[in-house]
Amino acid sequence: MATACTETREGAGHAVQPQLMLVEVLDEHDRPVAHGQAGEVVVTPFHVSAMPLLRYRTGDICVRYDGAMDGGGGGLHLGPVLGRRQQRLKVRGTTLFPAQVLDAINAMPVIPTFVVVCTTDELGGDDLEVLIDLEGDALEACREHLRSTLRVAPRITTLPGAAIETLKWPRDSRKPQLFIDRRERTHRQS
Numbered sequence: 745m746a747t748a749c750t751e752t753r754e755g756a757g758h759a760v761q762p763q764l765m766l767v768e769v770l771d772e773h774d775r776p777v778a779h780g781q782a783g784e785v786v787v788t789p790f791h792v793s794a795m796p797l798l799r800y801r802t803g804d805i806c807v808r809y810d811g812a813m814d815g816g817g818g819g820l821h822l823g824p825v826l827g828r829r830q831q832r833l834k835v836r837g838t839t840l841f842p843a844q845v846l847d848a849i850n851a852m853p854v855i856p857t858f859v860v861v862c863t864t865d866e867l868g869g870d871d872l873e874v875l876i877d878l879e880g881d882a883l884e885a886c887r888e889h890l891r892s893t894l895r896v897a898p899r900i901t902t903l904p905g906a907a908i909e910t911l912k913w914p915r916d917s918r919k920p921q922l923f924i925d926r927r928e929r930t931h932r933q934s
């Protein structure tokens with residue numbers, strides 16, 4: 745897909761070259777999404793000498809834009825990748841991706857350390873909890889920022905920084921684990 749899309753400007757998404765491939769952005773029921781809506785990117789490459797013509801489900805979730813975008817011409821544009829289909833969270837009716845949650849938290853300079861934990865609630869939906877080392881006005885500012893940025897208010901639990909660091913750096917890990925997925929396995933596959 746890399747040769748069929750060109751980045752319009754850094755981080756703004758990609759202009760699709762329609763002569764190289766057909767790009768569709770589909771919802772959960774395999775219906776095309778409207779302009780400005782997010783869905784899974786499905787591609788059909790042209791100029792392939794083999795038959796039959798194949799469609800590929802990329803698993804990437806992007807926003808579809810019709811018409812001109814900054815730095816690009818008309819036609820179909822894909823916004824930046826929001827996440828992967830299997831990473832999608834549905835928290836009280838709002839669709840989120842781990843990267844969105846982490847970006848919202850990282851946008852606040854006052855937060856020293858945090859971990860996001862996703863579990864399955866009693867109704868089988870996703871439940872999001874932010875473990876954070878904040879108190880008082882900073883905690884309330886964080887709560888309000890997350891509610892306005894994510895369009896849903898995750899539970900916020902305060903813990904000492906040492907406890908969060910223990911969760912963040914599991915034994916034998918060289919990378920911090922900022923998002924911990926503890927959802928039931930059958931739930932994640934759907």
